[in-house]
Each structure stands twice: as C-alpha cells, then as structure tokens.
Amino acid sequence: MLKIKNLRASIEANEILKGIDLEVNAGEIHAIMGPNGSGKSTLASVIAGREEFEVISGQIDFEGKDLLEMDPEERAREGIFLAFQYPVEIPGVSTTNFLKTSLNQIREHRGLEPLDAVTFLTHIKERMKLVEMDQTLLSRSLNEGFSGGEKKRNEIFQMAVIEPKLAILDETDSGLDIDALKIVANGVNKLRNKENAIIVVTHYQRLLNYIVPDIVHVLYNGKIVKSGSKELALELEAKGYDWIKEEYNSTPV
Amino acid sequence: MSIALKDKELSINQILKDLFERKWKKKNGFSHSISEKAFKNFFKIGFPDRKSEDYKYFPVHKFFPESPVIPDGMSRSGSHLLISSKLSDQQAIQLVFIDGILSQEHSNYEDRKEDLEIKFLNQISERDIEKLLDDHTESHNVNKDPFIELNSSFIRDGIYLKIKKKIHPPPIYCYYLTSSEEKKSFRNFRTIMEFQEDSRATLTEFFFSEDNTDGFENYFTEIFAERGAKLDFNRIQHKRGKEVLVNNVNIYQKESSLVNTFTYTLSARMLRNNLNIMLEEENCESHLYGLYLINGDNVIDNHTTVDHQKPHCFSNENYKGIIDENGKGIFNGKIYVRPDAQKTNAFQSNKNIVLTDTAVINTKPQLEIWADDVKCSHGATTGQIDAEQLFYLRTRGLDERTARALLLHAFAFEIVDKIELKTVKEYLTKVINKQLGYQFDN
Numbered sequence: 225m226l227k228i229k230n231l232r233a234s235i236e237a238n239e240i241l242k243g244i245d246l247e248v249n250a251g252e253i254h255a256i257m258g259p260n261g262s263g264k265s266t267l268a269s270v271i272a273g274r275e276e277f278e279v280i281s282g283q284i285d286f287e288g289k290d291l292l293e294m295d296p297e298e299r300a301r302e303g304i305f306l307a308f309q310y311p312v313e314i315p316g317v318s319t320t321n322f323l324k325t326s327l328n329q330i331r332e333h334r335g336l337e338p339l340d341a342v343t344f345l346t347h348i349k350e351r352m353k354l355v356e357m358d359q360t361l362l363s364r365s366l367n368e369g370f371s372g373g374e375k376k377r378n379e380i381f382q383m384a385v386i387e388p389k390l391a392i393l394d395e396t397d398s399g400l401d402i403d404a405l406k407i408v409a410n411g412v413n414k415l416r417n418k419e420n421a422i423i424v425v426t427h428y429q430r431l432l433n434y435i436v437p438d439i440v441h442v443l444y445n446g447k448i449v450k451s452g453s454k455e456l457a458l459e460l461e462a463k464g465y466d467w468i469k470e471e472y473n474s475t476p477v
Numbered sequence: 478m479s480i481a482l483k484d485k486e487l488s489i490n491q492i493l494k495d496l497f498e499r500k501w502k503k504k505n506g507f508s509h510s511i512s513e514k515a516f517k518n519f520f521k522i523g524f525p526d527r528k529s530e531d532y533k534y535f536p537v538h539k540f541f542p543e544s545p546v547i548p549d550g551m552s553r554s555g556s557h558l559l560i561s562s563k564l565s566d567q568q569a570i571q572l573v574f575i576d577g578i579l580s581q582e583h584s585n586y587e588d589r590k591e592d593l594e595i596k597f598l599n600q601i602s603e604r605d606i607e608k609l610l611d612d613h614t615e616s617h618n619v620n621k622d623p624f625i626e627l628n629s630s631f632i633r634d635g636i637y638l639k640i641k642k643k644i645h646p647p648p649i650y651c652y653y654l655t656s657s658e659e660k661k662s663f664r665n666f667r668t669i670m671e672f673q674e675d676s677r678a679t680l681t682e683f684f685f686s687e688d689n690t691d692g693f694e695n696y697f698t699e700i701f702a703e704r705g706a707k708l709d710f711n712r713i714q715h716k717r718g719k720e721v722l723v724n725n726v727n728i729y730q731k732e733s734s735l736v737n738t739f740t741y742t743l744s745a746r747m748l749r750n751n752l753n754i755m756l757e758e759e760n761c762e763s764h765l766y767g768l769y770l771i772n773g774d775n776v777i778d779n780h781t782t783v784d785h786q787k788p789h790c791f792s793n794e795n796y797k798g799i800i801d802e803n804g805k806g807i808f809n810g811k812i813y814v815r816p817d818a819q820k821t822n823a824f825q826s827n828k829n830i831v832l833t834d835t836a837v838i839n840t841k842p843q844l845e846i847w848a849d850d851v852k853c854s855h856g857a858t859t860g861q862i863d864a865e866q867l868f869y870l871r872t873r874g875l876d877e878r879t880a881r882a883l884l885l886h887a888f889a890f891e892i893v894d895k896i897e898l899k900t901v902k903e904y905l906t907k908v909i910n911k912q913l914g915y916q917f918d919n
Binding site: 322 | 863865866868869870871872873874875876877879880883884886887888890891
C-alpha cells in the first residue's frame with residue numbers, strides 16, 4: 225500500500241528526515257516510536273502533505289501513485305488520513321457541515337454519489353457510537369472549546385466517518401486519560417480490517433496495549449534505526465531510548 | 478502647503494457656498510435659520526481634505542463633483558432590478574426612496590396616528606422642518622461632522638417617523654435606491670426616527686444601486702431611543718455603482734434603552750460610515766456589529782464613536798472585515814467615557830483578513846477615559862487566512878478554494894448570525910456566500 229524510499233525532508237534548511245525506508249501493507253498496523261525530536265511527527269506531516277516541509281529526495285508511493293506529486297486534498301481523497309497531534313479549532317465551522325463537505329468531496333473523487341442529508345446523518349450518528357462521542361459536539365464549531373480528550377476523540381470520529389485506506393495517528397494518545405484512551409483505541413480497532421492500514425505514532429507503549437501493532441519501528445535522528453515485533457515496544461518502555469541511541473551512535477557509518 | 482492645494486480646498490468650499498447662496502436658497506426660498514446656521518458651521522469647518530485627521534485615509538475631496546447640482550426633486554422610476562431587490566414581507570412597513578424621492582407605488586405604509594406617525598420632509602412646510610430639527614437634532618449637543626452640517630444646509634428630502642409609547646410595530650424597511658447616472662448630482666437625504674418610551678422596533682435601511690449609477694450622496698440618519706425603548710437597527714449597503722456615499726448615523730439613547738446596530742457593507746465604490754452613539758442617561762445598552770467586504774479598488778471607511786456620558790452603561794462593538802484585491806479598509810473606533818460615567822463597561826474588537834499583498838487596512842482604536850471606575854477593553858487583529866486551519870481542512874479532502882471559502886464564511890458569519898430578522902438574514906446569507914464563493918450550506 226505505502227512504500228517510502230530513502231525519504232529526506234527538511235524545514236528551514238534543517239534536515240529532519242535523513243533517509244526513511246518504510247513499507248506498509250493492507251491489513252497491517254505499524255507503530256513508530258522514538259524519542260522527542262526524532263522526526264516522528266515530521267514523517268506523519270510529510271505523508272499528509274504539509275507544505276512547510278521540503279522533500280529533498282526520496283519517494284512515497286501509495287497504491288502505485290506518486291504521493292509527493294499530490295496536494296494534501298488529493299492525498300486525502302486517495303485514502304490518506306492524518307489524525308492531528310494538535311487538532312485545530314475552527315470557530316464558526318460546524319462539525320456536521322464540515323464533515324459533510326469533506327465526505328462528499330472524497331466520495332466524488334471515488335466516483336460515488338454524494339450522500340443526502342438523511343443518509344449522512346444516519347451514517348455519522350452510527351459512527352459517533354464507535355468513539356462514544358456526545359452528539360452535542362456535532363452542532364458545535366469544529367473543536368472550539370473542546371477539551372484535549374474531546375479533540376482527539378473527534379479525530380478518530382472523523383476517521384470513522386471518512387474510512388480512509390491509510391490512517392496515521394500522530395500521538396493520538398497524548399492528553400488522554402486511561403478511560404478515553406481505551407475508548408479511542410477500541411474505536412480504532414473496530415475500524416481495522418484487511419483492506420486498510422494504520423500507522424500509530426507514539427512516545428509510549430501504553431497505547432499499544434490496546435492497538436496492537438504488527439511491526440514496531442524506532443525512529444531516531446531522522447532514520448528508522450530498528451524494527452521489530454510488538455515486544456520491541458515493551459523493551460523500549462522498560463529500558464528507555466538510551467540503549468537505542470548508544471547502539472546507533474556506535475555503529476560505524 | 479502648496480498654493481495649488483490651497484486653491485483646490487478653497488474651491489470646494491467656495492463651490493458649495495455658491496451652490497448654497499445663489500442657487501439653493503434662491504430656488505427654495507429657504508430662509509429658516511437652521512439651514513443658514515448649518516451652512517455657516519460647515520463653512521467654518523470646511524470640506525475635509527487630506528489634512529483632516531478624521532478623513533486622512535478617505536480622500537473624499539477627490540471625489541466631490543467640480544460643479545455639483547442638486548437634483549430637482551422630481552420623482553423617478555427606479556429600474557426593475559432595484560425594485561425587485563425589495564424583500565417580500567407583507568406585514569412590513571416598506572418605504573422606497575429613489576434618489577431621495579418617495580416612490581409611492583412601491584411603498585407600503587399607513588399613517589396611523591395612534592401608534593405611528595410618518596412625515597415626508599418635502600411635503601411639509603419649512604417651519605415644520607425647522608421645528609423638527611429644533612426638537613430633535615438641535616436639542617442634543619454633539620460634535621458635528623462637516624457632512625452633517627451640509628446635510629442640514631441642504632435639507633429637503635427625507636423622512637420623519639415616530640413610533641409611539643409602548644408600540645411594537647411590524648418591521649420597518651427603508652430602501653434608498655440610487656438610479657441617477659449624473660456624475661454632478663449631489664444628493665442629501667435626512668432620516669429622523671423617534672422611538673418613544675418602551676417601544677420595540679426593528680428598522681432596516683438598504684442602500685442599493687446598479688452598475689452605472691453615479692454622483693455624491695450624503696445621507697444622515699438620526700435615531701432617538703427614548704427611555705426603555707428597544708431597537709434593532711440594520712443597515713445593508715450593497716452598491717454596485719460609482720457613486721460616493723457618506724452615511725452619518727447619530728443614535729441618542731435615553732435611560733434603560735437598548736440599541737443593536739448592524740452595519741453590513743457588501744460592496745461600494747467609496748463609502749464612509751460615521752456611526753455615533755450617545756449614551757445620554759443611565760443603564761443604556763448598545764451593541765455595534767459590523768461587517769465589510771472590500772474588493773476592486775474600493776474604499777470603505779467605518780468611523781464609530783460610543784460616547785458614555787452617564788454611569789452604568791454597557792457598550793460592545795464587534796467589527797470584522799475581509800479585504801481582497803486592491804481594496805482599502807479603514808476602521809476607527811472611539812470610545813469616550815466622560816467623568817460622570819462611572820461603572821461603564823465598554824468593549825471593542827476589530828478583526829480583519831487581508832487576502833492579497835495589495836489589500837490595505839488601517840485600524841485604530843481610540844479610547845478616552847476620564848472616569849476611574851470603568852471596565853474597557855479593545856483589540857484589533859489583521860492577518861491572512863490561518864495556514865494551519867487551511868491545511869487541516871485540506872487533509873480532510875476539501876480543495877483549497879472550498880477550504881478558504883469555508884474559513885471566510887466562518888469568519889464573516891459570526892457577525893451575520895447576530896441578526897434576528899429572518900428576511901434580512903436570508904438576503905445577507907445569499908449575497909455574502911456568493912461573494913465568498915461559499916456554496917456548501919446544509
């Protein structure tokens with residue numbers, strides 16, 4: 225589904241990603257872990273198409289198409305979804321109105337008819353249950369005055385409505401208490417199937433108790449320095465990142 | 478100062494003096510002292526030029542006709558398009574003026590002496606006009622703008638409307654339609670509205686014109702809100718022609734009155750709004766909402782003053798603007814809190830989005846506070862569309878144009894949503910959405 229080859233990216237002449245190779249197949253869950261500043265969020269942003277980052281070299285292939293050639297909205301329509309680490313508040317834009325526009329633009333791209341008001345409402349109400357979201361949030365402005373937890377839940381709710389092929393969850397666990405974390409993880413698990421894939425970006429192993437990854441990658445200094453099974457996450461939780469850094473720094477280039 | 482410039486300034490004043498003394502007075506035989514006094518006052522202040530602090534960014538002197546002509550006062554037929562822009566509201570009091578002259582056939586009103594009173598200034602005697610001004614305008618001491626003095630000097634066309642005590646009339650609509658294509662035309666119009674004790678009303682003024690209209694318009698609306706009166710006052714300025722509009726509004730509020738003022742400038746070539754609110758007694762409340770959309774080479778200037786004269790009054794002002802292309806916007810918000818006006822609450826906010834490198838906004842809050850026990854705040858922001866919000870929407874599949882339109886819609890509709898009257902809100906929604914390229918309403 226997603227093939228990243230030797231991806232290098234910088235912001236303001238500062239190289240953050242220094243050669244990423246990553247392959248994600250349909251049906252898989254990948255976790256990307258790593259210390260602060262290792263480039264995890266940058267990787268998520270570059271896949272989603274954030275324009276502040278300059279791609280210096282490398283390729284991102286998504287289902288045979290060149291992702292780097294696409295605008296953010298084209299990527300979304302092709303099936304990429306980014307759950308933001310810091311979801312933006314947009315006063316004056318109602319969640320319902322926004323989601324309807326979003327879903328129908330994506331559907332149009334896929335050659336589907338736009339949903340009428342009733343079908344749309346039925347669809348979103350059913351999806352709200354997945355993340356146990358309060359219906360009153362729908363009529364409010366997008367994320368305005370939402371608590372940190374509500375914002376994160378709203379991201380997963382949008383994912384449930386849009387049903388992307390590849391979802392990237394950028395530190396979705398940060399700011400969530402344990403109950404909210406379980407609800408969000410539960411929602412993600414219900415959305416998981418053989419056709420889609422999920423990349424979970426996180427600092428901590430905690431979330432991975434609930435969303436169990438097939439493969440864990442450790443990102444350090446702009447590169448994936450280690451990949452392994454879900455046990456790798458447990459090991460990181462127990463030992464921290466220092467041993468990874470030492471291992472990496474002692475490796476002759 | 479260069480001699481040439483001095484000549485030009487002198488010349489507008491001289492031209493107006495000539496117009497007033499030789500043509501206007503002679504023709505109308507006007508001898509009443511108020512008109513005379515007003516022109517004297519005007520002549521003392523003079524026509525604003527580029528040195529006038531209050532008109533610094535609004536070069537009105539460049540747009541005044543070199544040989545102005547006061548229209549003959551004959552009624553005109555407005556074009557079909559203008560008339561069709563009338564909102565359909567069977568219950569409403571509808572007053573349609575075409576170039577300042579009442580269009581009887583398109584208006585709908587009844588002079589019911591027991592609850593409301595309507596007088597058209599060009600149908601009553603000089604003496605009656607003089608008495609009206611004496612009882613209203615002249616009994617209030619306010620700092621006068623040169624255009625207010627000019628308006629009183631050339632007073633002839635206008636309307637006086639009184640809503641009597643405790644009356645809740647149906648919505649009142651005043652349509653000021655411009656049909657004249659005469660560049661030299663100098664049109665003055667006066668509106669005096671009195672809302673007596675505990676009355677409750679909604680007044681909407683529309684300023685409409687079409688593509689080829691022209692001239693210089695000087696409209697002055699005075700609103701008297703007596704004790705306990707509640708008024709929603711909407712102004713919709715949607716002009717497509719080349720005419721210049723200077724629109725002064727003075728609102729005088731008495732004890733425990735509430736006035737909500739909404740000013741929507743959807744388009745205009747050159748438009749200046751002076752909105753002055755005088756809180757003359759205790760416990761008054763005043764809300765001022767404004768939205769201006771500016772594009773092309775258009776210039777829209779909003780000057781507002783809220784004058785807190787007595788204690789325990791509340792004022793809240795929220796103006797927003799979207800400036801596109803080479804548009805130029807000006808906002809100046811004065812708040813005065815007089816020594817007497819303890820326990821005043823006064824708030825002001827002005828937010829702007831500029832869409833191009835050539836769009837300009839000059840914004841200036843001006844607070845003068847002489848009382849010590851008050852709560853006042855003000856804030857102004859100017860920026861572009863928020864990049865993070867734009868990116869967020871795009872990652873959800875919205876193309877850039879749609880996302881921008883959605884964000885502009887959200888910005889503007891904070892102000893539009895405040896309006897209560899359904900017909901007016903629908904009209905605004907339709908026009909503003911079209912202008913912002915927004916087409917995704919549920």
